Amino acid sequence: MINIIKNRIIKxxxxxxxxxxxxxxxxxxxxxxxxxxxxNRSFHIREVDTGSCNACESEIIATTNPxxxxxxxxxxxxxxxRHADALLVTGPVSKNMCVALKKTxxxxxxxxxxxxxxxxxxxGGIFKDSYYxxxxxKNVLPVTIHIPGCPPNPxxxxxxxxxxxxx
Amino acid sequence: MDEAxxxxxxxxxxxxxxxxxxxxxSPVVMMFACDERQKxxxxxxxxxxxxxxxxxxxxxxMDTAQDTSVFESIARDIYSAGxxxxxxxxxxxxxxxxxxxxxxxxxxxxxxxxxFYPLRKDFEAPKSSCAEKKEYVFNKVEGEGVFEVPxxxxxxxxxxxxxxRFSCAGEPIINLEARLGWTxxxxxxxxxGKDVNFGVELSECVAGDSAFSNSNAFCHAxxxxxxxxxxxxxxxxxxxxxxxxxxxxxxxGIGGIAIDVGFSFPAMYASVMKENLLCLNKKLTGxxxxxxxxxxxxxxVDLTAWKKKTLLKVLEAMEKDFRQLxxxxxxxxxxxxxxxxxxxxxxxxxxxxxVLGLAARSSGIERDLRKDFPGVxxxxxxxxxxxxxxxxxxxxxxxxxEFEESMNLIKQFVDKIGPGSINSQNKIEFRDGVGxxxxxxxxxxxxxxxxxxxxxxxxxxxxxxxxxxxxxxxCYSVLGNIIPDFPVCNKSxxxxxxxxxx
Numbered sequence: 001m002i003n004i005i006k007n008r009i010i011k012x013x014x015x016x017x018x019x020x021x022x023x024x025x026x027x028x029x030x031x032x033x034x035x036x037x038x039x040n041r042s043f044h045i046r047e048v049d050t051g052s053c054n055a056c057e058s059e060i061i062a063t064t065n066p067x068x069x070x071x072x073x074x075x076x077x078x079x080x081x082r083h084a085d086a087l088l089v090t091g092p093v094s095k096n097m098c099v100a101l102k103k104t105x106x107x108x109x110x111x112x113x114x115x116x117x118x119x120x121x122x123x124g125g126i127f128k129d130s131y132y133x134x135x136x137x138k139n140v141l142p143v144t145i146h147i148p149g150c151p152p153n154p155x156x157x158x159x160x161x162x163x164x165x166x167x
Numbered sequence: 168m169d170e171a172x173x174x175x176x177x178x179x180x181x182x183x184x185x186x187x188x189x190x191x192x193s194p195v196v197m198m199f200a201c202d203e204r205q206k207x208x209x210x211x212x213x214x215x216x217x218x219x220x221x222x223x224x225x226x227x228x229m230d231t232a233q234d235t236s237v238f239e240s241i242a243r244d245i246y247s248a249g250x251x252x253x254x255x256x257x258x259x260x261x262x263x264x265x266x267x268x269x270x271x272x273x274x275x276x277x278x279x280x281x282x283f284y285p286l287r288k289d290f291e292a293p294k295s296s297c298a299e300k301k302e303y304v305f306n307k308v309e310g311e312g313v314f315e316v317p318x319x320x321x322x323x324x325x326x327x328x329x330x331x332r333f334s335c336a337g338e339p340i341i342n343l344e345a346r347l348g349w350t351x352x353x354x355x356x357x358x359x360g361k362d363v364n365f366g367v368e369l370s371e372c373v374a375g376d377s378a379f380s381n382s383n384a385f386c387h388a389x390x391x392x393x394x395x396x397x398x399x400x401x402x403x404x405x406x407x408x409x410x411x412x413x414x415x416x417x418x419x420g421i422g423g424i425a426i427d428v429g430f431s432f433p434a435m436y437a438s439v440m441k442e443n444l445l446c447l448n449k450k451l452t453g454x455x456x457x458x459x460x461x462x463x464x465x466x467x468v469d470l471t472a473w474k475k476k477t478l479l480k481v482l483e484a485m486e487k488d489f490r491q492l493x494x495x496x497x498x499x500x501x502x503x504x505x506x507x508x509x510x511x512x513x514x515x516x517x518x519x520x521x522v523l524g525l526a527a528r529s530s531g532i533e534r535d536l537r538k539d540f541p542g543v544x545x546x547x548x549x550x551x552x553x554x555x556x557x558x559x560x561x562x563x564x565x566x567x568x569e570f571e572e573s574m575n576l577i578k579q580f581v582d583k584i585g586p587g588s589i590n591s592q593n594k595i596e597f598r599d600g601v602g603x604x605x606x607x608x609x610x611x612x613x614x615x616x617x618x619x620x621x622x623x624x625x626x627x628x629x630x631x632x633x634x635x636x637x638x639x640x641x642c643y644s645v646l647g648n649i650i651p652d653f654p655v656c657n658k659s660x661x662x663x664x665x666x667x668x669x
Contacts, residue, residue, distance in 0.1 A: 018439065049327045051350035053665045055375025055456050058419075061325050062445070065438040079323035094668075095278045096349045097328055100320050126372050130353035131285055131292040132274075151375065153455060 034165035035074035046084035052091035055151040056118040063154040081107040092120040093134035119150040180229040193217040194521030198251035199629040240265035247521025260284040273348035276301035308334035327664035358628035374666035380608030382461040388604030388617040400587040401465035410573040413609040415444040427655040428505040465590025506560040510656035512644040522640040524611010524633040530557035536607035547579040562659040597623040632666030
């Protein structure tokens with residue numbers, strides 16, 4: 001116990017103030033209101049990679065870091081599709097992932113939505129001509145909204161989710 | 168040139184490979200085939216070894232006998248060739264005779280019919296999907312009380328897709344088999360028939376977290392073929408960006424290791440630092456992941472005086488933050504306890520498997536292309552990191568040391584950047600030929616072997632990401648550990664699914 005107190009005194013406050021971008025705050029406030037109204041306070045997303053280069057994953061993870069902190073607007077990433085309201089799909093849908101993607105979609109309870117993230121999820125993007133991709137998520141599942149960019153930056157992702165709620 | 172091509176007859180191929188394997192004490196760093204049936208009516212097979220002492224890459228090369236598609240396997244004698252032979256069999260339909268494992272890697276049996284080989288020049292995509300469905304057979308561990316735990320391909324976190332099959336007896340893992348290839352996109356085939364500028368763009372999409380290293384290695388290969396002298400300033404700029412990429416990924420790894428043992432505060436701290444670096448990248452180059460910076464012959468972005476100042480300012484703040492982060496982690500006994508002795512990869516195992524890069528340095532194999540094939544790194548002071556214990560702790564330490572070293576390197580390189588041109592784009596002349604591009608990316612050495620035709624069209628591009636070597640290393644390192652420790656072992660290697668699956 002004494003060590004913990006000593007440590008606390010020596011270290012002081014290790015957290016630090018984070019400068020927030022007024023733009024994100026504005027989007028966030030609007031988003032929070034909509035999540036509260038439409039989805040009864042929280043909105044849960046399950047992310048599925050179907051063959052992206054992992055830059056999109058990196059940016060999606062970045063939306064949850066303390067700077068953007070998407071959770072405070074009521075949006076969470078969950079571990080199981082059974083807990084999800086929507087799927088966030090990245091990648092051009094490799095043939096191998098086709099069945100897994102469909103099964104994940106089936107596991108999501110109704111009502112469910114599909115959001116695609118990144119240029120290759122739209123129509124295959126740079127991988128369009130490949131023998132092993134399904135040329136975008138829309139050929140496999142009904143897609144509600146697309147987030148363009150290669151990869152889209154965190155602000156773009158948050159904005160796109162806002163436009164999804166407005167739809 | 169630092170490539171030596173040695174042509175041997177098929178019957179001497181194995182002997183030659185064994186000779187160089189022993190003589191250079193190098194694993195098979197690359198092994199691939201090339202479809203030459205239009206010209207020579209045969210397939211050409213290359214097996215590449217790293218000759219650090221002689222500063223050469225040794226290519227042992229053979230032609231398969233005319234109109235046959237069989238060659239003698241070397242996998243029984245050189246373990247690190249095994250996966251490459253499976254790849255050759257799957258992509259070209261050339262049978263490595265004697266290889267004990269011929270299961271498919273990327274073209275999964277469930278969706279891909281037999282008899283279609285994508286990298287052959289006369290390949291046509293099958294019209295319908297699989298005619299007869301086959302199932303992949305996992306290695307089975309038998310015995311009383313042994314049970315299997317399948318995980319994936321869709322995982323719990325925001326991570327890419329892969330399947331892991333654990334065999335456990337009680338708590339400890341006694342076998343782990345990773346079945347990958349889920350994110351296969353046929354990238355090597357996409358390169359074929361395209362011009363080199365598209366190639367640069369495509370290489371940036373091979374693995375998103377090492378976009379810069381990938382395009383750098385590709386440009387290096389093409390520049391060697393075209394015999395372009397890249398201006399020194401461009402080389403310095405490239406290393407600055409390469410080290411920046413290493414820094415943000417190491418932060419990601421350090422944070423990831425912390426979060427995988429449930430220590431979330433430093434993980435968040437690291438993620439803020441990573442975000443700061445990504446924003447810095449955006450300020451310097453216009454792209455958070457350094458895309459579009461590399462072009463054939465140099466770079467497209469210069470560091471102006473203002474940018475240099477910003478860079479150094481951010482680095483200074485980063486140094487302070489990193490010291491905090493380090494203190495936080497190293498002073499937590501329970502955190503250290505979780506890392507120490509977890510997921511040990513022994514040096515001998517790592518050598519046999521052909522593990523490279525960060526993971527190899529943690530197991531006591533002192534290989535770093537920045538030291539072994541230095542290029543511009545010879546002009547500054549560089550200390551390669553090394554550790555011996557081979558556990559998660561060692562891989563964590565290597566990240567910490569390399570992060571600090573990268574800051575040092577950037578400062579030294581920024582000092583050296585003076586006036587001058589940043590690319591020699593206008594001097595490009597098309598030539599045909601082959602070339603090997605390599606770079607020490609943050610995971611380890613990354614290789615691009617490129618073959619160009621006279622009109623500047625890519626005929627073949629073989630990519631080997633360090634992940635391709637290191638996945639096997641992960642599977643061995645978790646043996647004897649419990650499944651709850653798997654995430655932290657996995658994160659300590661931090662391998663790319665996309666770069667492995669191509």
